[in-house]
Amino acid sequence: MSSSYDSRLNKERAQIFKILGHPLRLAILDELRNGECCVQDLESRLGAEQSNISRHLSLLKQVGIIDCRKEGLFVYYFMAIPCIGNFFNCVNQVIMKRAENSRELCDKE
Template sequence: MTVNNQVKQKYEARARIIKAMGHPTRLFIVDELSKGERCVCELRDMIGADISTVSKHLSVLKQAGIVGDEKRGLQVWYNLRVPCILNFFGCVEDVLKANVAQARKAIT
Protein backbone atom coordinates (compact mmCIF):
# COMPACT_ATOMS: atom_id res chain seq x y z
CA MET A 1 0.00 0.00 0.00
CA THR A 2 1.43 3.34 -1.05
CA VAL A 3 0.67 6.47 0.93
CA ASN A 4 -1.65 8.58 -1.20
CA ASN A 5 -2.64 12.18 -0.57
CA GLN A 6 -5.71 11.42 1.50
CA VAL A 7 -3.84 9.02 3.75
CA LYS A 8 -1.02 11.53 4.05
CA GLN A 9 -3.42 14.22 5.24
CA LYS A 10 -4.81 11.88 7.85
CA TYR A 11 -1.37 11.28 9.30
CA GLU A 12 -0.56 14.98 9.13
CA ALA A 13 -3.65 15.83 11.17
CA ARG A 14 -2.74 13.21 13.75
CA ALA A 15 0.89 14.32 13.88
CA ARG A 16 -0.14 17.94 14.49
CA ILE A 17 -1.89 16.88 17.70
CA ILE A 18 0.93 14.69 18.95
CA LYS A 19 3.50 17.32 18.03
CA ALA A 20 1.62 19.81 20.19
CA MET A 21 2.34 17.50 23.15
CA GLY A 22 6.01 17.07 22.22
CA HIS A 23 7.49 19.84 24.33
CA PRO A 24 8.42 19.67 28.01
CA THR A 25 6.65 22.90 28.93
CA ARG A 26 3.47 21.91 27.13
CA LEU A 27 3.60 18.48 28.71
CA PHE A 28 3.84 20.13 32.10
CA ILE A 29 0.89 22.37 31.30
CA VAL A 30 -1.27 19.41 30.32
CA ASP A 31 -0.26 17.58 33.48
CA GLU A 32 -1.10 20.62 35.58
CA LEU A 33 -4.44 21.20 33.86
CA SER A 34 -5.39 17.60 34.58
CA LYS A 35 -5.73 18.72 38.20
CA GLY A 36 -8.05 21.59 37.32
CA GLU A 37 -8.19 24.83 35.41
CA ARG A 38 -5.31 27.30 35.69
CA CYS A 39 -4.88 30.90 34.58
CA VAL A 40 -1.92 31.99 32.48
CA CYS A 41 -0.22 33.82 35.33
CA GLU A 42 -0.38 30.77 37.59
CA LEU A 43 1.29 28.68 34.89
CA ARG A 44 3.88 31.38 34.27
CA ASP A 45 4.79 31.40 37.96
CA MET A 46 5.23 27.64 37.96
CA ILE A 47 7.14 27.48 34.69
CA GLY A 48 9.25 30.55 35.24
CA ALA A 49 9.41 31.64 31.61
CA ASP A 50 8.27 34.91 30.04
CA ILE A 51 4.50 35.16 30.02
CA SER A 52 4.51 35.58 26.25
CA THR A 53 6.30 32.26 25.94
CA VAL A 54 3.74 30.54 28.15
CA SER A 55 0.94 32.16 26.21
CA LYS A 56 2.34 30.85 22.95
CA HIS A 57 2.63 27.33 24.32
CA LEU A 58 -0.99 27.54 25.40
CA SER A 59 -1.98 28.73 21.95
CA VAL A 60 -0.26 25.71 20.40
CA LEU A 61 -2.24 23.39 22.68
CA LYS A 62 -5.46 25.28 21.98
CA GLN A 63 -4.86 25.22 18.23
CA ALA A 64 -4.50 21.44 18.45
CA GLY A 65 -7.77 21.19 20.38
CA ILE A 66 -6.15 19.80 23.51
CA VAL A 67 -7.04 22.68 25.81
CA GLY A 68 -9.87 25.19 25.95
CA ASP A 69 -9.94 28.63 27.51
CA GLU A 70 -12.41 30.95 29.16
CA LYS A 71 -11.95 34.60 29.97
CA ARG A 72 -13.20 35.73 33.36
CA GLY A 73 -12.40 39.29 34.26
CA LEU A 74 -8.80 40.05 33.54
CA GLN A 75 -7.70 36.45 33.58
CA VAL A 76 -7.90 33.69 31.02
CA TRP A 77 -8.49 30.26 32.49
CA TYR A 78 -7.32 27.21 30.60
CA ASN A 79 -8.74 23.72 30.95
CA LEU A 80 -8.04 20.25 29.56
CA ARG A 81 -10.54 19.53 26.81
CA VAL A 82 -9.60 15.87 26.21
CA PRO A 83 -8.59 14.03 29.37
CA CYS A 84 -7.72 10.90 27.40
CA ILE A 85 -4.50 12.68 26.52
CA LEU A 86 -3.32 11.70 29.99
CA ASN A 87 -3.16 8.10 28.84
CA PHE A 88 -0.06 9.13 26.92
CA PHE A 89 1.86 9.48 30.17
CA GLY A 90 1.43 5.86 31.20
CA CYS A 91 2.83 4.52 27.96
CA VAL A 92 5.63 7.08 27.87
CA GLU A 93 6.61 5.92 31.34
CA ASP A 94 6.68 2.34 30.05
CA VAL A 95 8.98 3.33 27.21
CA LEU A 96 11.31 5.11 29.60
CA LYS A 97 11.37 2.08 31.88
CA ALA A 98 12.10 -0.23 28.95
CA ASN A 99 14.93 2.07 27.87
CA VAL A 100 16.50 2.00 31.32
CA ALA A 101 16.23 -1.81 31.42
CA GLN A 102 17.85 -2.06 27.99
CA ALA A 103 20.66 0.30 28.98
CA ARG A 104 21.34 -1.76 32.09
CA LYS A 105 21.48 -4.95 30.03
CA ALA A 106 23.89 -3.37 27.56
CA ILE A 107 26.36 -2.49 30.32
CA THR A 108 26.56 -5.95 31.91
Protein backbone atom coordinates in the same frame (compact mmCIF):
# COMPACT_ATOMS: atom_id res chain seq x y z
CA MET B 1 -11.53 4.19 4.22
CA SER B 2 -9.90 5.95 1.28
CA SER B 3 -6.24 6.72 0.87
CA SER B 4 -6.88 10.47 0.76
CA TYR B 5 -8.71 10.21 4.08
CA ASP B 6 -5.80 8.28 5.60
CA SER B 7 -3.37 10.87 4.29
CA ARG B 8 -5.38 13.79 5.69
CA LEU B 9 -5.82 12.03 9.03
CA ASN B 10 -2.11 11.26 9.25
CA LYS B 11 -1.26 14.89 8.50
CA GLU B 12 -3.55 15.99 11.32
CA ARG B 13 -2.00 13.43 13.67
CA ALA B 14 1.49 14.57 12.70
CA GLN B 15 0.52 18.17 13.48
CA ILE B 16 -0.67 17.19 16.96
CA PHE B 17 2.49 15.19 17.64
CA LYS B 18 4.57 18.12 16.40
CA ILE B 19 2.80 20.42 18.86
CA LEU B 20 3.42 17.88 21.67
CA GLY B 21 7.12 17.84 20.82
CA HIS B 22 8.21 20.71 23.05
CA PRO B 23 9.28 20.37 26.71
CA LEU B 24 7.44 23.49 27.90
CA ARG B 25 4.21 22.44 26.21
CA LEU B 26 4.52 19.03 27.87
CA ALA B 27 5.09 20.73 31.23
CA ILE B 28 2.00 22.89 30.66
CA LEU B 29 -0.06 19.80 29.90
CA ASP B 30 1.27 18.08 33.02
CA GLU B 31 0.04 21.05 35.06
CA LEU B 32 -3.34 21.06 33.32
CA ARG B 33 -3.75 17.34 34.03
CA ASN B 34 -4.11 18.40 37.68
CA GLY B 35 -6.83 20.95 36.90
CA GLU B 36 -7.40 24.20 35.14
CA CYS B 37 -4.87 27.03 35.43
CA CYS B 38 -4.50 30.62 34.35
CA VAL B 39 -1.32 31.94 32.74
CA GLN B 40 -0.19 33.46 36.06
CA ASP B 41 -0.45 30.04 37.77
CA LEU B 42 1.58 28.40 35.01
CA GLU B 43 4.12 31.22 35.09
CA SER B 44 4.82 30.73 38.81
CA ARG B 45 4.78 26.92 38.65
CA LEU B 46 6.95 26.56 35.56
CA GLY B 47 9.25 29.56 35.95
CA ALA B 48 8.67 30.64 32.34
CA GLU B 49 7.74 34.08 31.07
CA GLN B 50 4.09 34.96 30.55
CA SER B 51 4.55 35.70 26.83
CA ASN B 52 6.25 32.34 26.27
CA ILE B 53 3.53 30.43 28.12
CA SER B 54 0.80 32.30 26.25
CA ARG B 55 2.37 31.42 22.90
CA HIS B 56 2.53 27.73 23.80
CA LEU B 57 -1.04 27.76 25.14
CA SER B 58 -2.19 29.23 21.85
CA LEU B 59 -0.57 26.41 19.88
CA LEU B 60 -2.07 23.75 22.15
CA LYS B 61 -5.48 25.38 21.78
CA GLN B 62 -5.18 25.61 17.98
CA VAL B 63 -4.92 21.83 17.64
CA GLY B 64 -7.70 21.23 20.18
CA ILE B 65 -5.69 19.66 22.99
CA ILE B 66 -6.71 22.37 25.46
CA ASP B 67 -9.54 24.87 25.73
CA CYS B 68 -10.24 27.86 27.93
CA ARG B 69 -12.91 29.80 29.74
CA LYS B 70 -12.91 33.40 30.86
CA GLU B 71 -13.77 34.45 34.39
CA GLY B 72 -13.51 38.16 35.01
CA LEU B 73 -10.06 39.30 33.92
CA PHE B 74 -8.61 35.79 33.98
CA VAL B 75 -8.57 33.11 31.31
CA TYR B 76 -8.46 29.58 32.67
CA TYR B 77 -7.07 26.78 30.52
CA PHE B 78 -8.04 23.13 30.82
CA MET B 79 -7.54 19.83 29.03
CA ALA B 80 -10.01 19.44 26.17
CA ILE B 81 -8.78 15.88 25.61
CA PRO B 82 -8.43 14.31 29.07
CA CYS B 83 -7.28 10.99 27.56
CA ILE B 84 -3.95 12.61 26.74
CA GLY B 85 -3.05 11.91 30.37
CA ASN B 86 -3.42 8.19 29.63
CA PHE B 87 -1.14 8.63 26.63
CA PHE B 88 1.46 10.33 28.84
CA ASN B 89 1.22 7.45 31.34
CA CYS B 90 1.82 4.99 28.50
CA VAL B 91 4.83 6.96 27.27
CA ASN B 92 6.20 7.08 30.83
CA GLN B 93 5.96 3.29 30.99
CA VAL B 94 7.91 2.99 27.74
CA ILE B 95 10.60 5.30 29.14
CA MET B 96 10.85 3.34 32.40
CA LYS B 97 10.99 0.03 30.54
CA ARG B 98 13.74 1.35 28.27
CA ALA B 99 15.70 2.53 31.32
CA GLU B 100 15.29 -0.89 32.96
CA ASN B 101 16.51 -2.63 29.82
CA SER B 102 19.48 -0.29 29.63
CA ARG B 103 20.42 -1.00 33.28
CA GLU B 104 20.10 -4.75 32.69
CA LEU B 105 22.35 -4.50 29.66
CA CYS B 106 24.97 -2.54 31.63
CA ASP B 107 24.83 -5.07 34.50
CA LYS B 108 25.65 -7.88 32.06
CA GLU B 109 28.78 -6.16 30.77
